Amino acid sequence: MKTVLFIVGSLREKSFNRQLSAEAEALLKGKAEVKRLEYAALPFLNQDTEYPAHPEVARIREEVAAADALWIFSPEYNGSYPSILKNLLDWLSRPVKPMDYATPTCIAGKIVALSGAGGKAATAHCREKLTELLKFIRADVIDEPQTGIALSPDNWASDTLTLSDEQSEMLRRQADALLARLG
Ligand SMILES: Cc1cc2nc3c(=O)[nH]c(=O)nc-3n(C[C@H](O)[C@H](O)[C@H](O)COP(=O)(O)O)c2cc1C
Structure with a gap:
């Protein structure tokens, strides 16, 4: 089974985007293995301390390299x-060895799906x-379809994401397109 690594761009505990990722995970169930990238402890990029790679940087690069796609x-x-x-993404774009621009980075050629709330x-x-x-940075981004959710007043009031039928369908189409790309 192919592996899809989920990356949530919010650190917020009740993040709507984290909730959206849970909906997507349910759609991939039994069709792809979902892993989640934890990167809250990643240091800020500083070229003075870039090499040797910080353990968090090394771990994250390995997880990205091992995935068939990112979402x-x-x-x-x-x-x-x-x-x-x-x-x-700046960390993922850098060569693993100093000045080694010939070896592809872990993000180069990686299939990436994008969604947001x-x-x-x-x-x-x-x-x-x-x-x-x-x-x-040479990732293989899927331009279409993507999922964009405009949060409703009810979502904001309750801190809970509830998708309309149309939004659920948009996400399902995106999940199917990603699975088709993975083959
Ligand atoms: C610094 C900052 C800037 C923001 N700018 C925008 C914006 O340009 N457009 C937008 O739709 N929401 C904007 N928001 C609101 C976010 O959409 C909202 O906080 C949302 O809940 C964040 O997603 P999350 O629930 O996954 O954390 C901004 C929030 C912050 C903290």
Whole structure:
């Protein structure tokens, strides 16, 4: 069975994006193995201390390398992606050995699916900028379909994500497209 590594772009305990990832996990059940990347303890990238790799960096690179695909669920912060995701992707974009730009990084060629729950724009700006960044670091981003959820007043009031039939269908189509890409 293929492995999909879930990455949530929010550290918030009741994160809507974490809740969305749980819905996606249910859709993949029995069809792909879902793992979750824990990266809250990842240090900020500092080229002074880049080599040898911090144990957290080494572990995260191994988990990414071992996955057949990544599925990122991210909120939108100020019309873009959260800084924790930029830090993570910057780490993944760097060569494992100093100056070794010939060996592909763990993110190069990796299939990536994008989803997000947020305000009125349904994280469109975040996903657009994440797509640009991921392509820059040579990931294989799935442009279509993606899932963007504009949270409802009820969602905000209850801190609970409830998907409409249409939103559930959007997520299901995305899960099916990812599974089709994995073959
Ligand atoms: C620094 C910051 C900036 C934000 N900017 C946006 C924004 O540009 N667009 C948007 O839809 N929501 C924005 N939000 C609101 C988030 O969508 C909201 O906090 C959401 O719940 C975050 O997702 P989570 O529940 O997965 O943590 C912002 C929140 C923060 C903390």
